[in-house]
Amino acid sequence: MPSNEELSNRAKSLVTDVQSITQSAKQHVDEYKALATKTYANLQKFLESKGVKSVDEWLAKAQKELTPEEAAKVQKAIKDLQPPQGLAALTEPAEIAKFMAGWYIRAIPLFQTAALTARSWFNNYLAINRLPVVAADGIELTSIASTTELAEAATLIEGDEVATMMVATEAELGSIVAGEAAVAAEVAGVAAAEAACSWNIFLVAAGAVVLAGVYAWQKHRESEDAEKLKGAIAEIATARLYALASEQSILKQTDQKSVLFSLNMALEAGENEVATFFKDHALKIAKDAATAINVNDCYNQLHQQDENNHAMTDADPSYDDMVHRHEAKLREGAPNVQP
Numbered sequence: 042m043p044s045n046e047e048l049s050n051r052a053k054s055l056v057t058d059v060q061s062i063t064q065s066a067k068q069h070v071d072e073y074k075a076l077a078t079k080t081y082a083n084l085q086k087f088l089e090s091k092g093v094k095s096v097d098e099w100l101a102k103a104q105k106e107l108t109p110e111e112a113a114k115v116q117k118a119i120k121d122l123q124p125p126q127g128l129a130a131l132t133e134p135a136e137i138a139k140f141m142a143g144w145y146i147r148a149i150p151l152f153q154t155a156a157l158t159a160r161s162w163f164n165n166y167l168a169i170n171r172l173p174v175v176a177a178d179g180i181e182l183t184s185i186a187s188t189t190e191l192a193e194a195a196t197l198i199e200g201d202e203v204a205t206m207m208v209a210t211e212a213e214l215g216s217i218v219a220g221e222a223a224v225a226a227e228v229a230g231v232a233a234a235e236a237a238c239s240w241n242i243f244l245v246a247a248g249a250v251v252l253a254g255v256y257a258w259q260k261h262r263e264s265e266d267a268e269k270l271k272g273a274i275a276e277i278a279t280a281r282l283y284a285l286a287s288e289q290s291i292l293k294q295t296d297q298k299s300v301l302f303s304l305n306m307a308l309e310a311g312e313n314e315v316a317t318f319f320k321d322h323a324l325k326i327a328k329d330a331a332t333a334i335n336v337n338d339c340y341n342q343l344h345q346q347d348e349n350n351h352a353m354t355d356a357d358p359s360y361d362d363m364v365h366r367h368e369a370k371l372r373e374g375a376p377n378v379q380p
Contacts, residue, residue: 042355043353043355043356045265045267045270047353048267048270048271048274048356049262049270050353051274051352051353051354051356051357052258052261052262052270052273052274052277053262054352055254055274055277055278055280055281056254056255056258056277058281058343059251059254059255059280059281059284062281062284062285062288063251063284063288065288066284066287066288066291069288069291069292069294069295070291072295073291073294073295073301076295076301076305077133077134077137077301078133079305080133080137080301080304080305080308081136081137083305083308083309084096084136084137084308086308087308087315090312095136096136096139096140096143097139099140099143100115100119100139100143100146103143103146103147104116104146106147107146107147107149111149114149114153115146115149115152118142118152118153118156119139119142119143119156121156122135122138122139122142122156122159137301137304138159139159141155141159141300141304141319141323142155142156142159144319144323145319154324155323155324247283247286247287247367247370250279250280250283250366250367250370251280251283251284251287252280253276253279253280253370254276254277254278254279254280254281255277255280256276257272257273257275257276258273258277260273261273270356271356274356274357274358275356275357275358275362275366276366278358278363279358279362279363279366279367281343282336282339282340282343282363283336283363283367285342285343286334286336286339289334289339290334293334298326299326300323300326303318303322303323303326304318304323336364337360340360340363
């Protein structure tokens, strides 16, 4: 049976891992934002070559060829793609998402699927921006969102503030992805979009799990009660697993196989490449990005890391236990969606 000192050291080690992973995630999100800005600039050039000044103007021209019923469906989908008020940093991703959907405007069923997929991609940007970033001293906690103007940084003086932030984050993002799921239910044959929606719900819960892990560490780091230390280890180990899954998800949004990277390359190459991108690649890439992360693989990676470091893992939760903890957060954050 591990001693209290061994349990405390294990908890500290797990917190250090969470710090490293979330700091890496922050770097990837900064890369994501830079790529979105570059893609948006190229999109503006593309639109100007079409004689229009904005995505909305381009969509308005295309809608003139639709029946009133088709135009109403398009307008509803476009409205759903608007970012929450006050989140100015999301303007560029939202405009890119509208463009992605608008390309399919002359085939309404496909347009609805594309709009939902684009909304899922956009919500993914919002969700990953809210993954907590744990500071080096393990006391302060900010969110990636604060670095992209999505929220003010939160300095946590007492553990109760972590719990308050966790509840607020779950409620806010849970309502967004639950709304996304409701839209998905209205559209037939949207497997790719539903996969993306599910992944966003996963990310919302992952952020809550990371917050719960930090909260447990704040609350029990000075404890001499072995059971409380074990409980903290269970929370922090779960936080580490889902922080890694989230970090890898963020990386998938900016690598050379991502929607954003591929669209940017097509826009730089010209209209023919843009047409080929949307005809042959766009929806498939979005689906692949949404389902590319295997949490069990993340667990195996961390397990190997622990073995290499000769870590004391006797009190660590099993993989199944960590999955169950995440699913519990998922149900709390998105009550209208089943895991």
